[in-house]
Amino acid sequence: MSRNAKINTLLLLVVAALAVLPLALGLGDHKEEPFVGADAEAETAITELRPDYEPWFSPLYEPPSGEIESALFALQAALGAGVLAYYFGLRRGRRQGAARVVAEGSGTDVADGADGAGAGAADLPGAGAPGAAGAAGASRAATTTAESGTGGGPAAGGGSGRGPGA
Secondary structure (H helix, E strand, O other): OOHHHHHHHHHHHHHHHHHHHHHHHOOOOOOOOOOOOHHHHHHHHHHHHOOOOOOOOOOOOOOOOHHHHHHHHHHHHHHHHHHHHHHHHHHHHHHHHHHHHHHHHHHHHHHHOOOOOOOOHHHOOOOOOOOHHHHHHHHHHHHHHHHHOOOOOHHHOOOOOOOOOO
16 A cells, blocks of 8 residues: 555544534534534524624524534535636646646657757758757747646647658
8 A cells, every 4th residue: 555545544534523523422412403503503602601792793594493404514525626626626726737748858868869950950941950949849839838837838749740751
């Protein structure tokens, strides 16, 4: 088992223990509603300390029952988790795509020969030394694609970056 798998298993066990232990130990048995939210606990504490206290604000929407309130809270949590998962997945995908473009760009130059000169690079208009434009074109396309994160450059499958017919 790899190190990451061990860490993930340990974290999963900790989360399961946090969910099961309060139920197993009966931590809420002495209360009328054993596992109420922090808002209800705070309201009870304030009412006990200062019975004449009046809240500054009232809720915009008061759900008809506690079950509906819990369902709305769960929906809100699920939507938030979905947005976060999408954001982190998008960032990871862009990072992996940029790394792949850079790897493909460097892999193409290495595969062409020991000097890094690309075959057919002299056919490009304005090419100075033979092969120089091919290597520069491929690295420029990889850099531009990696910076923009679009993945549409020649190294991403749109061409070889070496001109027509390459």
